[in-house]
Amino acid sequence: MSKNKSQYLIDRKDNQYEVVIGLEVHAQVTSESKLFSTSATKFGAEPNTQVSLVDAAFPGMLPVINEFCVKQAIKTGIGLKAKINNRSVFDRKNYFYADLPQGYQISQFKDPIVGEGKIILDMPDGQKEVGIERLHLEQDAGKSIHDLDPQNTFVDLNRSGVALMEIVSKPDLRSPDEVSAYIKKLRSIMRYLGTCDGNMQEGSLRADVNVSVRTKGSKDLGTRCEIKNVNSIKFMQMAIDYEANRQVDLIEEGKSIDQETRLFDTKKNETRSMRSKEDAHDYRYFPDPDLLPLEVSDEFIEKLKTDIPELPDDKKKRFIDEFKLSSYEATILVSDIDTAKYFEEVVAKMGKNKDIKLAVNWITGELFALLNSKNLEISQSPISAKNLSILINLIKNGTISGKIAKTVFELMIEGDKDPQIIVEEKGLKQQSDPKALEALIDKIINDNREKAIEYKQGKEKLFGFFVGQAMKASGGKANPQLINQILKKKL
Amino acid sequence: MSDITKQSLSELVKNIKDKKLSSEEVTRAFIDRSEKSKELNTYITEDYSSALNKAKKFDQKPNLELKLPGIPMAVKDLFCTKDIRTTAGSKILGNFVPTYESTVTQNIWNEGAILLGKLNCDEFAMGSSNETSFFGNVQNPIDKNLVPGGSSGGSASAVAGQLTPITIGTDTGGSIRQPASFTGTVGLKPTYGSCSRYGIVAFASSLDQAGPMAQNVKDCALLQEVISTYDSKDSTSIDFKRNNYSKELTNNIKGKKVGIPKEYRVDGMPKEIDELWQKGIQYVKDCGAEIFDISLPHTSYALPTYYIVAPAEASSNLARYDGVKYGFRAKGENLIDMYEKTRSEGFGAEVQRRIMIGTYVLSSGYYDAYYLKAQKVRKLIKNDFDEAYKKVDAILTPSTPSSAFKIGEKKDDPVSMYLNDIFTVPVNLAGLPGISIPAGHDANGYPLGLQIIGKAFDEQNILNIAYAMEEKINFKNKITDWWIK
Structure with missing residues (x-):
């Protein structure tokens, strides 16, 4: 070769x-x-x-x-x-x-x-x-x-x-x-x-x-x-x-x-x-x-x-121009008409403050993996474009973390459930109240004084330990960015 | 009423409409005469009892508005008829019963006519003497052991012998006009695209055309009026304005220009044919029409062109008769063996000859030299007519180069047999209408016909000329009923 x-x-x-x-x-x-x-x-x-x-x-x-x-x-x-x-x-x-x-x-x-x-x-x-x-x-x-x-x-x-x-x-x-x-x-x-x-x-x-x-x-x-x-x-x-x-x-x-x-x-x-x-x-x-x-x-x-729809080459060009997709991403999304339709529906349903990059990642990542594992065409997707767009917006506006989103996604499969309802019912809403998180972190630092000292002495690897503890204590719902900010301040 | 069968279609229609005759009486009369006429071998399949039932039913509630009210008629066995065996004169379709009806026959039944049975013809309409039929020779009512012509030999014989008041045939190279000429009857080959080919067993698709056969021009016009309809089931059917041919029929042809093509004066043409033609010219003049000498320069190429185009199409059209789906099937060791045995046993010699010719002229390496060249010549022949019609309205020629010949006389000489079509094939190649009318007798008292060729879609004009001539000619067919014991 x-x-x-x-x-x-x-x-x-x-x-x-x-x-x-x-x-x-x-x-x-x-x-x-x-x-x-x-x-x-x-x-x-x-x-x-x-x-x-x-x-x-x-x-x-x-x-x-x-x-x-x-x-x-x-x-x-x-x-x-x-x-x-x-x-x-x-x-x-x-x-x-x-x-x-x-x-x-x-x-x-x-x-x-x-x-x-x-x-x-x-x-x-x-x-x-x-x-x-x-x-x-x-x-x-x-x-x-x-x-x-x-x-x-x-x-x-x-x-x-x-x-x-x-x-x-x-x-x-x-x-x-x-x-x-x-x-x-x-x-x-x-x-x-x-x-x-x-x-x-x-x-x-x-x-x-x-x-x-x-x-x-x-x-x-x-x-x-x-x-x-x-x-x-x-x-x-x-x-x-x-x-x-x-x-x-x-x-x-x-x-x-x-x-x-x-x-x-x-x-x-x-x-x-x-x-x-x-x-x-x-x-x-x-x-x-x-x-x-x-x-x-x-x-x-x-x-x-006049009956001819937008064809893959033109659609790809538009996706690159309009949505700032990479050529690679656009190629994947336009290759099949049903994928392109699904993607465009997700984009349309996301409304004004949309994160297209996130949508592309979720479609080509989680959704494709799901379809592959179940051997389904995108037209048979158990999760509708509408509900996926809601999920993506929940991540974008900070209601849930990307990690929680994966849990929600799993729960959506059965019966194409609305992710908002899942988040409500399971209490998966992200904790973004700084006061509550500060109290939680104070407790963790108090419970792990020795590790806190080691960290201060330069064992920076331990930062991850504290993040992990905080996430664990919050049941995974804590806003990771806030945890990071507060930990940096307190340690 | 023993003279029912001697009546023309127009007379029968009038008598039924005037309630002087019932459909049952008429139907029974033709059945009785047909029963006595088995020696002519005109029928392949009889449907008499069903015909009588239909006639009785008609009489119970007669619709006298119809054009063919309760009129019995037999048709060429090339038209598919629902639930009635349709053989095309071939062993390979010897047991074939269609579940559908041809458009042309459906048009006839829609106007009140009743099927008597299916008439003998050359196998797949390939022949000029009715001798290629698997179901045997047909006798010409004119004389014993005389061919009725072909391929619509059974149809011509049945009309001349008064076994049916009218009939329909098909004409691919002369198969209506030549037997009409041989039996002293009238036969019209309409313009290609005038009558639907749907449900007609195909011989050569670009040439095949159904048409009426009758005892006189008026009957012929009436039947043409019934059978000619536009049909979306046939892609070559043409949507043009069709006349009420019988109503618009007139013997006033004053000022019509009639052409006499010099190329039709062929070598070796019997003197009596030439004399007939001259007489015909005189009749036309007597009717007030004008005569013009014209030239159709490619006429001599028509016959060879026809015998390339027609077999080529036939070789492909007949490929469907393979023993797989319907019809005759011979036992074979394997698929190929079954095909070979089925087609060897199922097709007669003439059909096999034409399939071989057709296969040959379409083969790679010969296609250009034969098929393609023939198509080019066909165009030239059509152009000849187009040129001529700039000068004239119609063309007058003999229908055939001779009168009817004896059964067996030309059977082993295909070329001599093919020469029978010399005056009729150019008309098919050009897609034009042509009518043969009886115009005289030869030394033996056998009928001779004249052909009037028209412009495309101008059936009315040639019917009018034929009608006017018919009156002048005053032809009497010499039917002696020799076959009735």
Whole structure:
């Protein structure tokens, strides 16, 4: 590995290799109904309960484009700062498979709905721009289920005809970390736009990964292999790592790399050949004669632009400008739309005299830890933004100490309780009455005369002992700043 | 009333509206004649008892405002009919019963018509003689062992033989007009986008169009009025102002400009066809229309273009018949083996030939040379018509290069068979309306047809010209009922 942390290079005795990666992401369009039919798209429904005659390719059935899906694709294109094409064409990609009822997939081949765009990645050593080649709309296939019966394969057509966006990047990615950042950023943008929920477990987001290697400094692209249908970021990274090393080994042995399609075996952590270039399907693409070319006017596109929410890059900039956050903090808070929403709600609810730094620390610290431990999304947070904002204000105005706040936070989890009520009920209010604290400290000094003398003689470490005693005596509620002030004065 | 089946649609509608005939009487008459006409092999599926029930029901509470009140009719077996087997003339759909209704047939039932049954046709509408049907040849009522044409052969035969007062066919390259010409009947192929393709078993999506077949032009106009509707379920359906074709029908075509394309005078065309054409020109003149010589320079490329585009689309459209979801399935060792056996056994030779041609012309490496070039030529053919229509309102040509031929005569010669479509395919490639009307007989007494091609969406004009000519021609079909023992 190279010294530069973000650079991913593969070292062999005399050579250093660079990895070139391009992704074809398949993102399921968030839509109530399918791309060319009115069937529902709900995840997890009973097999074959969301299948229309069109989806099952009955004789004489015809596709009719779902305008909502077209809008979603255009919005995604706008989010990727891409060129929206006024005219695009649906083609048929012909091949036989049991879960492909029409015997072809309706896709866009020569004329996609969205052209070139870009995505900015925030890498540890700065920003990196990754080019988008195109985005096109296509139908998903059904699902073949091979493990329910020893003799037969079952087919579930619920997914058949569901709208997908295939988003093709340029071969601009250079490491597994960049791939991770790219997928996360793409997902984040689509979630902001509401065009894809990005749920990789449910298959809403998956990718074909194109990997090639070349000696460092070379400008030519090596022969690439395509790793099909990888459905988690971790697996993508593992697959790339394996595949890049496999290719480098071949080159080092003086062998050539065959252009082929490979599968990633997640159990063995290796890629395996699926089919060679020679065996590649001839998909016989041609324009679907059942569908007219898709024409969208500039007015239609402009109108959609007014629907676009603030996207992560802009939000980050605003957080830095408006809330004086560090770039690192802002990146964390904007990466997921729900986190950003939560943060902004906390900020809004804190009112005038707000401590944003404290809010950031509590969200990225205690709250994230809590969510992690319970394996929850922020949208499922047991503590509402409103109650967290109250807690933060209680710290800020000195009602409770940060330490007590942690206790209160724990008590808030059950039933999203109002922290003010917890503080009242449990009597956790901070003691900030100087007279009461002075009396308390006088007693402690009296009870520990010898230690007080040692302190005065220079054993300064003992200051902490007195603070501890005072906190203990107050049941942890004493205002630590006041304790410090009074102790300094009295000792 | 033994002459019920001899009545035209318009007469039957009038008699039912005047309560001179009941729907039951009419329906029974056509069923009786159909029963006696099994030798013609026009029906693939009969639905007689259900038709009689519907007729009785109609008579109990007749809605005489409808355009087809209680009129029985059989339809080509390419239209999906709810709960009635729909085969497309193929073994692969031999047991297929749709749960849905095509838009075109639904429009017909909505106007009060009653389904008699499903009519024979070439398999997946691929053929010009009805000989590719899995359900056997159809006899032409004109003469024994004569083909009725195709692919709507059963439909043409049923109308000519008076087994149904009217019918609907589909026309991808001439499948309504050529059989109409061979059987002495009238057949209209509407403008592409006029009739919904929803629920019609697809052959070549960019060319397929449903249309009416009848004994005369007026009936044809009435049925066109019923079946042509805008349909959001078909993305290629066009929302244009549709006429009340039968009401607006007129024989006044004075001053209409009719073009005669010189390229349709093809080599080896029989003299009688040329004479028929000349006669047709004279009729048009007699009606007060003007004749202009025009040129459609790319005509000779139409047939090869068609036989690339249509098979290409068909090869993809027919991929869904794979034995997985519905229809015929052969047993196989594995998925691929099942596909191969299902499709080898389920499709006939002509369909397999066209699937292979279509697969070939779409293959990478051949796509540009065949499919793409064919699309370019198709555009040129359309441009030819656009140019011509700057000068004329309609075009007059023969419907076919010959009269009907004998069953078996061209079966083993696909190219000679394909040549049957030479005058009809340019119309499909350009998406235009065309009508064939009977205009004379050949030496054997077999009917010959003339074709009038119109501008897009101008069905009314070609119906009017056909109507005016029909009056002058005064054609009488020679039906001898030879098949009724």
